[in-house]
Structures are given as C-alpha cells and as structure tokens.
Amino acid sequence: MRGTWKGTATASVLGMTAAPRQGSRIQQKNRRVILQAALSEFSTRGFNGTTIDRIAETASLSKPNVLYYFPSKEAIHLQLLETHLDLWLDPLRALSATGEPREQIMGYMRRKLDMSRNYPQESRLFANEVLQGAPHLERIMAGGLHDLVAEKAAIIADWIAQGRIAAVDPHHLIISIWALTQHYADFEVQVRAVLGQTRDPFAEAERFLDHLYSRMLAL
Amino acid sequence: MRGTWKGTATASVLGMTAAPRQGSRIQQKNRRVILQAALSEFSTRGFNGTTIDRIAETASLSKPNVLYYFPSKEAIHLQLLETHLDLWLDPLRALSATGEPREQIMGYMRRKLDMSRNYPQESRLFANEVLQGAPHLERIMAGGLHDLVAEKAAIIADWIAQGRIAAVDPHHLIISIWALTQHYADFEVQVRAVLGQTRDPFAEAERFLDHLYSRMLAL
DNA sequence: TGAATTGTTGACCAAATGGTCAGGATCAGG
DNA sequence: CCTGATCCTGACCATTTGGTCAACAATTCA
Numbered sequence: 001m002r003g004t005w006k007g008t009a010t011a012s013v014l015g016m017t018a019a020p021r022q023g024s025r026i027q028q029k030n031r032r033v034i035l036q037a038a039l040s041e042f043s044t045r046g047f048n049g050t051t052i053d054r055i056a057e058t059a060s061l062s063k064p065n066v067l068y069y070f071p072s073k074e075a076i077h078l079q080l081l082e083t084h085l086d087l088w089l090d091p092l093r094a095l096s097a098t099g100e101p102r103e104q105i106m107g108y109m110r111r112k113l114d115m116s117r118n119y120p121q122e123s124r125l126f127a128n129e130v131l132q133g134a135p136h137l138e139r140i141m142a143g144g145l146h147d148l149v150a151e152k153a154a155i156i157a158d159w160i161a162q163g164r165i166a167a168v169d170p171h172h173l174i175i176s177i178w179a180l181t182q183h184y185a186d187f188e189v190q191v192r193a194v195l196g197q198t199r200d201p202f203a204e205a206e207r208f209l210d211h212l213y214s215r216m217l218a219l
Numbered sequence: 220m221r222g223t224w225k226g227t228a229t230a231s232v233l234g235m236t237a238a239p240r241q242g243s244r245i246q247q248k249n250r251r252v253i254l255q256a257a258l259s260e261f262s263t264r265g266f267n268g269t270t271i272d273r274i275a276e277t278a279s280l281s282k283p284n285v286l287y288y289f290p291s292k293e294a295i296h297l298q299l300l301e302t303h304l305d306l307w308l309d310p311l312r313a314l315s316a317t318g319e320p321r322e323q324i325m326g327y328m329r330r331k332l333d334m335s336r337n338y339p340q341e342s343r344l345f346a347n348e349v350l351q352g353a354p355h356l357e358r359i360m361a362g363g364l365h366d367l368v369a370e371k372a373a374i375i376a377d378w379i380a381q382g383r384i385a386a387v388d389p390h391h392l393i394i395s396i397w398a399l400t401q402h403y404a405d406f407e408v409q410v411r412a413v414l415g416q417t418r419d420p421f422a423e424a425e426r427f428l429d430h431l432y433s434r435m436l437a438l
Numbered sequence: 439t440g441a442a443t444t445g446t447t448g449a450c451c452a453a454a455t456g457g458t459c460a461g462g463a464t465c466a467g468g
Numbered sequence: 469c470c471t472g473a474t475c476c477t478g479a480c481c482a483t484t485t486g487g488t489c490a491a492c493a494a495t496t497c498a
Contacts, residue, residue, distance in 0.1 A: 024444075024445095024495090024496090026444085026445070026494095026495090027444085027445090030445090044351060044352060045267070045351060046265050046267060046268070046347075046350075046351060047268070048264070048265060048267035048268035049265070049266070049267035049268075049351070051484080051485065051486085052485075052486065052487085053484090053485075053486095061446090062446065062447055062448085063447090063485095063486090063487090064446070064447055064448085064487090064488080064489090065445075065446055065447070067486085067487065067488085068444095068445070068446075068447095069445095071487095072486075072487075073485095073486065073487090124350060127346075127350055127406075128265075128350060130405075130406045130408060130409045131265075131343060131346055131347060131350065131405055131406065132263060132264060132265060132268070133263060133408050134408050134409065134412075138408075145409075145412060145413060146412055146413055146415070149413045166434070168427065168430060168431075169423060169426075169427050171413060171414055171423075172423060172424060172427040173427075174413075175402065175410060175413065176399055176427070176431065178402070178406075179398045179399050179401075179402035179406075180395055180398050180399065182398075183394065183397070183398035183402070186346075186349075186350055187346075187349045187350065187397075187398075189349060189352050189353050189357075190349045190353065190364075191394060193353075193364060193365055194364060194365055194368045194390060194393075194394065195390055196365070204388060204390075204391060205391060207388075208387065208388050208391040208392075208395070211387060211435070212387075212395065212431070212435050215385070215434045215435045215437075216430070216431050216434045216435065218434075243465095243466095243474075243475095245465090245474085245475075246474090246475090249475090270454080270455065270456085271455075271456065271457085272454090272455075272456095280476090281476070281477055281478090282456090282457090282477090283457090283458085283459090283476070283477055283478085284475080284476055284477070286456085286457065286458085287475070287476070287477095290457095291456075291457075292455095292456070292457090
C-alpha cells in the first residue's frame with residue numbers, strides 16, 4: 001500500500017506520454033489538490049522553507065494523508081518539476097525552422113512572456129531550483145535542455161547565415177529571452193515596487209520586448 | 220555582553236557611512252569570517268536551507284561562538300543584505316545625467332555585468348531574497364529603490380525627449396539590464412549547461428549585450 | 439450485505455535545528 | 469604575574485519537522 005505508485009512519480013520524465021492518470025476518483029482529486037498546494041508553497045518559500053504540514057493545511061488534508069499519496073516531501077517536489085518541465089520547454093520546442101525568422105523568435109518570446117504572466121508560480125519553482133544549483137534538474141538539464149537549445153540555436157544560426165536576421169549569438173539570444181521574460185515572474189515584487197502599483201508590468205513588458213527584439217534582429 | 224553590538228547591525232542601512240568597524244582585532248576577523256561563510260551558504264542554499272552549524276563549520280568556529288558574535292541566524296542574514304545593498308545599487312547611482320547617454324547606459328550595463336561576474340554569491344543572495352517576496356528588503360525596496368530608479372528613469376526620459384537615444388520605456392530599460400546581467404550569475408548552472416563547458420559565459424555575454432543595447436538605443 | 443480494498447488520522451518517534459548557559463581558556467593592561 | 473574583560477565551548481533545551489504506524493472509517497464490489 002505505502003508507496004504503491006512511487007513508480008508513476010518518475011513516469012513522465014520528459015516527452016513521454018504521461019501515464020494514464022490511474023487511480024480512483026478520490027485519488028485523482030487528492031493528488032491534484034496536494035500538488036496544487038505544494039506548488040503554491042514551494043514557489044514562494046522554496047523547498048527548504050516548505051513544510052509538509054503547510055502543504056497539508058493548504059490542501060485541507062491531514063499530514064499523514066498527504067504522505068499517503070506521496071512517499072516524501074521530495075517526491076512531491078520532484079513530481080512538480082517533472083510535470084511542469086514540458087510546459088516549460090514547449091514554447092522553445094514550438095520554434096520552427098519553417099516560417100518567418102523574426103516571427104518565430106518574437107513568437108517564442110511572447111509565449112515565454114505569457115508563461116511568466118499565466119504561470120508565475122511554476123516559473124518561481126524552477127527559479128528556486130536553478131538558483132540553488134539545480135540539485136534535481138541536473139540530469140535533465142545536462143541532457144535534454146542542452147540538446148534542445150543546441151537544435152534551436154542551429155536553426156537561428158542558419159537564419160543568420162542566410163542573412164535573414166541580424167548576426168547575434170543564438171545561444172545568448174535564447175538566454176536573453178529566458179532572462180527578460182522570466183524576470184517579470186520571478187522578481188515580480190521588485191518589478192512592482194519599482195513600477196508602482198498602478199502600472200501593468202506584463203502589458204508594458206510586451207511592448208518593450210517587442211521593440212527590443214525588433215531592433216536587435218533587424219538587418 | 221550578549222548582543223552588545225546588536226545596534227551596529229542596522230547601522231549602515233543605505234547610504235550611511237559605515238560605523239567605524241569597532242571591536243578588537245579578533246572580533247573584526249571573526250565577524251568577517253562568519254559573514255563570508257554565511258554569504259557562501261545563504262547564496263547557494265537560501266535562508267531556510269542554511270544552518271548555523273554549517274556556517275560555523277565553514278567558518279571553522281563552533282556554533283556557540285558564531286552566536287557569540289551575532290544574536291541569531293536572521294541577524295547574520297540581515298547584516299549581509301544591508302552590507303551588500305550599497306554595492307548592489309552603486310552601479311545605478313553612478314549613472315549620470317551629464318555625459319553621453321549611450322555611454323552612460325551601456326556603462327551601467329557593463330558595471331552590472333561585472334558585478335554578476337565578480338560577485339555572483341551576492342547576486343544570488345539578493346535573488347533568493349527577492350524570489351521569496353523580499354520579506355526583509357520590503358521596506359528598503361519600497362523606499363530607496365523606487366526613488367533611485369525613478370530618478371534615473373527621469374534622466375533617461377530626458378535623453379529620449381532630447382532625441383539623443385531611441386524612445387524606450389526607461390523603467391523597463393533598467394529592469395532589462397537587471398534581468399540580463401543578473402541572469403548570468405543567478406542561473407549560472409543553467410547557462411553553463413546550455414553553453415557547454417568550454418565557453419566563457421560572461422565574455423560572450425558582454426559582446427552580446429553590447430550589441431543588444433547598441434541596437435536598441437540607436438536612433 | 440458483507441468482505442476486501444481504499445482512504446484517513448491521532449499519536450508517536452527520531453533527527454535536525456535555533457538558541458542558551460555556566461564555566462573554562464585566553465588575553466590585555468597595570 | 470595578577471586581574472578583569474574578552475573569547476570560547478561542551479552540554480543542554482525546546483521546538484520544528486519529516487516520516488511511521490496501528491487502528492478506524494469509507495467505499496467498492498461480488
């Protein structure tokens with residue numbers, strides 16, 4: 001009984017088809033509620049700042065009940081990282097070699113900005129993780145991420161070679177999109193403190209980044 | 220005895236002249252060693268992930284001895300934030316209304332990038348803090364930071380009004396410099412994973428960002 | 439309906455951790 | 469070299485926290 005589905009926790013590692021959410025109605029609901037509560041906690045307090053008690057309270061469950069569905073705090077954390085990793089990388093995957101280069105790159109930027117706007121908790125979850133040396137993501141990052149970025153960087157390099165966009169380092173171009181878009185989610189309190197309460201950071205960011213990348217990529 | 224210099228911990232809050240490092244030789248040395256060790260720990264493990272025991276070990280002191288020099292873990296953390304806040308804001312303070320606009324802005328960007336290169340631990344210390352809602356920096360940020368940025372943004376707005384640089388939102392321009400430069404320190408593991416082991420992130424970043432801001436600010 | 443499976447929890451435990459304290463070591467100045 | 473102030477530490481304490489377990493409740497299904 002204990003740890004029965006420990007296996008499924010590591011099922012949908014990357015592009016794998018998510019295991020068919022097995023389990024009873026009640027099981028599905030509680031697992032979902034726990035993950036939702038845990039995401040909220042982990043994203044604002046980090047792994048070490050989060051207690052199972054708080055997750056349980058936020059999820060309106062008892063602590064032992066939380067541990068009935070997940071074998072450990074770390075398992076919940078890992079599950080969250082794995083579940084959202086695809087969501088996190090999809091915008092880049094969608095960058096296609098066919099299609100207008102500037103449209104593709106600016107589209108990627110906009111998708112990433114939308115992610116920051118609509119999923120700030122997920123962004124902070126990863127930010128916390130990477131900030132502390134990515135203890136859990138190391139394997140995934142060293143493998144999949146590097147290759148994915150290399151693949152897309154090659155596409156951009158082609159565009160440059162064909163004289164379709166300005167010559168910039170493709171890797172740093174991608175990194176700059178991460179930095180500029182995720183910053184608005186990860187450091188939202190700072191951004192809001194600087195902009196004041198009446199301004200809309202994301203709406204303004206979109207215009208600003210549009211301008212920025214238009215300028216940078218223009219020939 | 221206990222907590223004798225608790226007062227000095229909040230002495231150099233912002234632009235104040237640092238209190239004349241009072242204390243015996245041995246006192247100065249141990250305080251410095253403790254802060255150095257604590258910075259190393261806090262920056263990579265965050266506040267909650269850091270234990271006084273580890274700080275003590277890293278500093279080659281006993282735990283009670285650490286608590287002899289600082290009243291609590293939080294006091295060490297606060298002291299670090301306060302001590303480095305000026306260092307953190309100085310690059311922006313140096314942005315001057317007199318002087319060539321593009322030089323000033325690009326100079327600011329380069330100073331920030333140098334900070335990320337030379338003081339990555341300090342960068343991560345603040346990143347951890349801001350990521351989690353800046354529980355300690357709130358007062359300082361809401362006050363000093365907002366005003367400082369507003370002041371510099373006004374300078375940039377003037378330059379734009381005078382047609383000396385391209386029209387971009389000054390606040391977001393400053394935020395973009397934070398995002399792009401700090402990203403290389405805060406998410407260094409990710410950047411290195413993506414770029415591979417043989418490349419030099421900061422050297423490349425400098426050229427990339429030079430290009431980026433040259434392009435964006437050009438008329 | 440009743441047995442088997444699944445879901446839930448109060449009570450508990452061991453380890454980690456922030457912090458205290460009394461007393462001993464060390465050092466500076468007279 | 470004596471004394472008071474400074475410096476240091478082993479032992480200890482209370483709380484927090486991740487995790488366990490036996491037993492009880494609910495649900496499913498034959």
